[in-house]
Amino acid sequence: MPGLYPLKFKPIFLEKIWGGNRMKSALGKDYGTLPNCGESWELSAVEGSVSEVSNGFLAGNSLTELVEIYMGELVGDKIYKKYGIEFPLLFKFIDAQDNLSIQVHPNDELAAERHNAYGKTEMWYVIDAEKGALINSGFNRQLTRDQYLDYLKNGKLPEILHYDKTMPGDVFFIPAGRVHAICKGVLLAEIQQTSDVTYRIYDYDRKDANGNVRELHNDLALDAIDFSYLDDYKTKYTVTENQSSEMVSCDYFTTNLLKFSKEIDKDYNSVDSFIVYMNLDGRFAIEFEGGEEIVEKGETVLVPASLETFNLKPLTQEVTALEVYIK
Structure with missing residues (x-):
């Protein structure tokens, strides 16, 4: 197979x-x-x-x-x-x-x-x-x-x-x-x-x-409502170009923002999770052993946990994507 x-x-x-x-x-x-x-x-x-x-x-x-x-x-x-x-x-x-x-x-x-x-x-x-x-x-x-x-x-x-x-x-x-x-x-x-x-x-x-x-x-x-009050409900985060920038991490998921304009090598050997990319802007390729997959704007792709290393290659000047996995 x-x-x-x-x-x-x-x-x-x-x-x-x-x-x-x-x-x-x-x-x-x-x-x-x-x-x-x-x-x-x-x-x-x-x-x-x-x-x-x-x-x-x-x-x-x-x-x-x-x-x-x-x-x-x-x-x-x-x-x-x-x-x-x-x-x-x-x-x-x-x-x-x-x-x-x-x-x-x-x-x-x-x-x-x-x-x-x-x-x-x-x-x-x-x-x-x-x-x-x-x-x-x-x-x-x-x-x-x-x-x-x-x-x-x-x-x-x-x-x-x-x-x-x-x-x-x-x-x-x-x-x-x-x-x-x-x-x-x-x-x-x-x-x-x-x-x-x-x-x-x-x-x-x-x-x-x-x-x-x-x-x-x-x-x-x-019985479901939490009545507590917070000073600020908006999540603060910082973005570093060409690397994963963590926005939210909880027991259920971790979500990073990925803005990249050059190729990025990804190594998920230590994560033991699937990776999901939601492509918000631009176009990119996922290059892996055995082939590549093109991801268009508006597409979502699931990278299996068994693909522990792969390469992200921008096909437009810049790409903006969400990167999600479970820690």
């Missing part, structure tokens, strides 16, 4: 009431005639939405099938031992032409108890943002449970939310329990645990195409 190689997958496009058209204009995605494309699930093992390989001899195989067959060769031995055949992360692009609902995600313990699922800790990297566009992350004051309920019952929840004006390059880490929302005018990349458990707590009294108000989950959300 031929060896593993950098794997691309067919995106799963989702129509959303708040979606737009920048998947096509900014990322070069072809989602056909789908109106209001809000999400592109780039790499997913969520039940019912499992990604399928689009390149090479493994084309047509699902991500779950690959983990089952290749185990630690694909994901890394320590990751396979912990998660089994469940690929642990979900990668998305999100285009918000309107405000998303204000929501919160449960942690692992609560999600396991209620939904037999993992919780959802996630992060956002802002690719593009209209002038004045906002991100909600957390509260703007310390709150008690009763104070929160008072604002919620009186329809005044937005008054206690913290909003940041956002611009390209901003990073927000959203641990499970933190109330959050992407607001209109933002295009971003999202890295998260493999989970689709979301509690919607406020939706601006918005109605769907059939005139129905969307379901809220306030009873479930109450």
Whole structure:
């Protein structure tokens, strides 16, 4: 059997009431005639939405099938031992032409108890943002449970939310329990645990195409919310050209920003993890023993754990990509 190689997958496009058209204009995605494309699930093992390989001899195989067959060769031995055949992360692009609902995600313990699922800790990297566009992350004051309920019952929840004006390059880490929302005018990349458990707590009294108000989950959300307050919710990081610059590192994933204009040799012998690249701008090649894979703007590629050394070669003047693995 031929060896593993950098794997691309067919995106799963989702129509959303708040979606737009920048998947096509900014990322070069072809989602056909789908109106209001809000999400592109780039790499997913969520039940019912499992990604399928689009390149090479493994084309047509699902991500779950690959983990089952290749185990630690694909994901890394320590990751396979912990998660089994469940690929642990979900990668998305999100285009918000309107405000998303204000929501919160449960942690692992609560999600396991209620939904037999993992919780959802996630992060956002802002690719593009209209002038004045906002991100909600957390509260703007310390709150008690009763104070929160008072604002919620009186329809005044937005008054206690913290909003940041956002611009390209901003990073927000959203641990499970933190109330959050992407607001209109933002295009971003999202890295998260493999989970689709979301509690919607406020939706601006918005109605769907059939005139129905969307379901809220306030009873479930109450036990999931972290009511604590932070002075600053935006992640600070520094970028060094032509090397990986760490932005977020947690138990579930590490995400680096990689801006490069010259060839970079990568050695992941000590990591024991798959590597995922989300290409945000430019074009590059992954050169490995046995071949190369070209990665276009807007594409996401999974480098198997067994490819411990490879070379990244820019094919445009500069490349900007997210680099994700599990420590």
